[in-house]
Amino acid sequence: MNFDLITKRIAITTFVVSALVCGHALSADVVLREKVTPVKSVISLGDIADIQNVDKAEQQRLALMPLWVAPPVGEKRYVTTNQVREVLKSRGFDATDLKVYGAPRVAIGWDNQPRLEPTPPVAPQPEPSPVASNSMGFRVPPTTTLGPAPQPVKRDPMFLSGEQQDQLADQVREAIVRYLEDQSGKIGLVDVEFDLSRRHGELLSAQQSEILVSGGRSPWFGRQSLEISFVGEKGPLELPLSVTAYDLTPVLVAKRSLAKGQLISAADVAIESPPRDARVASNHTMVYSLEGALGHEAARAIREGDVVAAEMCLPPQMITRNEIVELVSASGGIIIRRQAKALTDARQGEITEVELPNSKERLVARVVGPGKLATMGSTLTTIRSRQPLPPAGYR
Structure with a gap:
């Protein structure tokens, strides 16, 4: 194969990859609404804004992104454009990913309900004393003893219903x-x-x-x-x-029990406010998106309703010891592939050693897929990762 043909294939591959990357980088327009009445316990991006300039699948994914817990019935809170941008930034998006505009402030909630003023207690009214009349029709006090006069009921002036x-x-x-x-x-x-x-x-x-x-x-x-x-x-x-x-910050919560080593699927977990009786170790890292757990292995048994921390989710095992794997090196647009033997078990993203056949030479590489590793320093070892942060608050 001559050099011109190799150059032409590299140019075509670069063009295709660039087209795919550019297509993925198309930004979305987030147009905020002026007023929103919650219909569920968690406010999502689609509740407060119209999402435009993206395909239907991406539009649905962005619309279901959880933001905040809905305010109680009878209360109303406001979020500004900057606060929405901060939340989206904490979810891993930057200014080039999403364009936020529309209403400068979004009212979320219901109109305030009027409070009932305390009603003072009503004092008891004394009953009229019985009287009698004589033969001439005049009313006179009774001659018989009627017992002691009734005493008024004492009430605490600060009595509350x-x-x-x-x-x-x-x-x-x-x-x-x-x-x-x-x-x-x-x-x-x-x-x-x-x-x-x-x-x-x-x-x-x-x-x-x-x-x-x-x-x-x-x-x-x-x-x-x-x-x-x-x-x-x-x-x-x-x-x-x-x-x-x-x-009440929405975090990853188990919707059903998981056994140790079980792969976590979308049916097993959800992003929602943690249960009030949830207990999480102080040194654990909360997970605020499904991407931080889907496809991972449960590091231990997880019960239904438990808050799932990052330490409970292990990347799936991709390499086993003594397995013949593909070792890839990429630099300057040139990709070299060769076979090697894995010396240890390894999971996605982990660094391990491999041994080249015949030469017994050992290299350090990172696991990038099932049975595939990339040498250290190769452009393929750069894994794009966005660690989401807790969402910013709103008023």
Whole structure:
């Protein structure tokens, strides 16, 4: 084969690859809407924007991308164009991948519901004393003993009904969530549980100022000791409150049990808010996209409802010891392929040693596919990877 023919084939191959890469790099237009009413618990990109300038498959994939947890019924939050860009950036997209424009601010949620004002207790009305009349028709006091006069029922002036207590608890919850969102930076991704005592509710019913929250500690989730303060009838008050805070950032959750070594498929996991009773080791890395787990092996048994961390997902094994593999070297547009023997088991992306036949020469290579390795320094060893980050908050 002459040199001109080789040059011509390399040029054609380069042109085809460039065309494929350019076709994949076509950017999508994300046109934001002005107002969105949630219909499910997690807000996706397709809920807040129209996706244009891409094929149907890519449009559907982008539309299903989870962003935030929907605000509670009766609340409304806003996201700006910059906040949407930050979330998409944390998902692995840059400015050349997606163009975000349209409404400068998106309203997500429902109109605020009017709060019911506490109704004061109604004082009991005393019953009229029985009287009698004489033969002339005049009304006179009775001559018989009717017993002691009825005493009025004493009522606590601060008595609260169950509905009023719930309304006060909602006010406290709103103040605590807003405080923890500001401290953690996860706007719209915080929920709390606490028990508001009857005594605290009675003091709060006489509040004359906004409820302020202080205390707690980083990372601001789990068991927190907070203080709520406000101005009451007799001056400023500060009440301690024990709160359990939950991080609702959508992560990878197992939808059914997996055995150790089982390959993870799209039917096994989903991106959603973690269960409230989920426990994750502090040194584990959360997975925020399906691409971080699909096709990987379960490193241990995983139960339904467990949060799946990156440490639980092993890349699939591609090379076995003593297997005859293909060793590829690429540089300057020239690709060289030869056979070698794998010296160890290896998984996708791992670095291992291979031995060339006859010469016993050993080379270090990276696993790039089933039975295929690329020598270190080769352009084929550059694996494009985007490690997603937790989504930015929104208000």
